[in-house]
Structure formats: structure tokens, C-alpha cells
Amino acid sequence: MYRTVTQSIEVCAEPSYLSSQSDPESRHFVWAYRITITNHSPETVQVVSRYWHITDETGRVQEVRGEGVVGEQPVLQPGDSYTYTSGCPLTAPSGIMVGRYTMRGPHGAFFDVDIPAFSLDLPGAAARIN
Structure with missing residues (x-):
């Protein structure tokens, strides 16, 4: 699991390869990722938007x-x-993959929360530095 905390908002990411939806011979590889966002702040927040930067x-x-x-x-x-x-x-x-969420905090103020970088790798393959 990958984890980061920004302004008391914790984001955890857990990727997994989907072999049943992938076709390596056709160069089609699919991953699922589960994200958990936890509000450790004393204020109510809302996820407004997302941004992902994905590099193969x-x-x-x-x-x-x-x-x-x-x-x-x-x-x-x-x-x-x-x-x-x-x-x-x-x-x-x-x-x-790496990214950020734009959140709305108290009184309508917006702020960004980091999504931790996480690796998408085939199970059993040698680890690569992307």
C-alpha cells in the first residue's frame, strides 16, 4: 500500500493487476487501484476534482x-x-501513477491533496524504475 498525508487528509492507494482484463499479446495491460481518503482534520471537506499523471x-x-x-x-x-x-x-x-485531489474546505476554500505515486507492475516481473 502507498500512503501520503497532506493537510491532515490521508490518501492510501493499493494497485492490483487485472490479468482477466489484460491481453499482453495485444499490448493491453489493465490495473485496478483502490483509493481510501481519510479526513484526519477537525473540519469537513469535500472532494471536488482529481488530476492523474500516468507514465508508462x-x-x-x-x-x-x-x-x-x-x-x-x-x-x-x-x-x-x-x-x-x-x-x-x-x-x-x-x-x-501520481496525482492530486482538489478539496473544498470550510468556508469554500479550495486546497490540493497529494495522491501518492504508485507503481503498476506485472506480478512476478522484475521491478522496474519508471
Whole structure:
């Protein structure tokens, strides 16, 4: 599991390779990732948007921006957690994802929360530095 904390908001990421949805012969590799966002602050916050920077082992970069996460903009009271699962296809057998959430805090103030960089690697493959 990968973990980071920004302004008392903890983000944990756990990737897993989806062999059943992948086709290595066609250079189609798919990973799921489970994200848990935990509000350790004394204030209520809301996930407003997301940004992902995805780089595969060949250096190809994808940037993904959008509202909320998986179609939602969850509100987290102090102590609350929100978990969701999403996916990432690549045309290479390894890569790395990193990003940030834009949050709305008290009184409508916006701030960014880091998503930890996490590696997308085939199970059993030699570790690569992406």
C-alpha cells in the first residue's frame, strides 16, 4: 500500500493487476487501484476534482482531469473515510501513477491533496524504475 498525508487528509492507494482484463499479446495491460481518503482534520471537506499523471515504462504520459471520483464528490466529516476502486489501462507492462485531489474546505476554500505515486507492475516481473 502507498500512503501520503497532506493537510491532515490521508490518501492510501493499493494497485492490483487485472490479468482477466489484460491481453499482453495485444499490448493491453489493465490495473485496478483502490483509493481510501481519510479526513484526519477537525473540519469537513469535500472532494471536488482529481488530476492523474500516468507514465508508462516507455515514457508515454497520460493526464486525466475530472470532477470528483467515480462520478461522486464525497463529503468527509472529521474522522470519515471514503474508499473507491477505479482502473487504468496501459499499452506497456509497467508504469506509475501520481496525482492530486482538489478539496473544498470550510468556508469554500479550495486546497490540493497529494495522491501518492504508485507503481503498476506485472506480478512476478522484475521491478522496474519508471
